[in-house]
Amino acid sequence: MKINISQLHHDKLSDSQLTDLLFKNLVDDYEKGDVIFVPGSSKAVIYRLPKAIQLYNEGRANKILFSGGVIWEGTNLTEAQLLKQRAIQLGVPEEDILTEGLSLHTKENVLASLLILDRAFELNNIKRILVVTSSYHMRRTHLNLKTYLPDWIQFSICPVDDTTTKVDNWFLTSYGRERVEMEANKIINYVKQGSIMDEIIEIAEN
Template sequence: MKLSELDPDTLSREEITTLMFHDTIDDYQTGECILVFGAKTIHRVIKAADLYHDKRAPKILVSGSAARWGENEEPEAIWMRDRLVELGVPPEDILLELEAANTTENVLASLMVLQRSIGLNRINRLLIVSSPYHMKRCHLTLTTYMPDWISYSFCSDDRESGQRNNWWKDEREKARVMKELQSIQRYVKDGILKDGDVRR
């Protein structure tokens, strides 16, 4: 069955878990850069810093504008950079993307930053950091817009609730997962994300 053909309201908890979390488990490989999708949440920053200090990748790219917070607000990428520096990441190892206002733009705008700073031809693997519920959309967006030779390690943040094994136990995290599933399906139907077969 195609992703666009699913009816989220008929899926069991096990089917939703497989759909939303199966392809986004960390494989513990190393890469050329850690890409952090924009948000002013410390969970993602701590995860990125841990990956950097574990020598999983030599650079961190933080992506995100101030669009969701207001014109006079600090961009997400600047906020994340400052927290990373506080966590011991050298500023020269942090790349900034300051234009993106959503997940699709995170990927598209990061392409240019990666090209200019590293060279896309030199990138074999990116480590992807976001919230657990957001990782499936990150995966689909990356595979829709990024060069097909790049591989990914999906390193969701380490929050206690909202993980593969407990997302349904917290009402807030459960609502996030269900909203994300509906959004993903809408983006697929609109042609923003590639459609594809799903494992159920």
């Protein structure tokens, strides 16, 4: 069935519906873009960075923007700085890397990156952004981008899987289930609060 996210209640969704809310119809269209956008996380270097470098090496975009100001335990670098450092070690030229190091969560990743993108390209020149984040996190990231970036910018969805929160295994562990249920709760609440735009999605009947 097709339904607005604002009509959902996270605590009443079946496993199939949770799967559809987070994962369904979020697939790569293989278009080229102007920049690869990578929001940070505690394990972004492990999971998200390789995908971003792959897209860069394939020539799908000539710049990578790493976003994230959180400093995780065991380092004194922000998420964006860590991603940049490792990307350079893996052969990405420093001049092709942009960083945003103030944001503390997904909405701020998008908002704080607006100025970086405008300074690097001027927003009116950006036609398409390649979005790289964890599969279960992609819906919320995409909705934030669609809410806060100009409507002429298109997005190519380039999700990456971690080990425990994939479309076919999140329900097998308490950790994966907790992450998916928390993510669904965030998406629905943020839509109802007006923080991110509502959207019609297709989910299972039960």
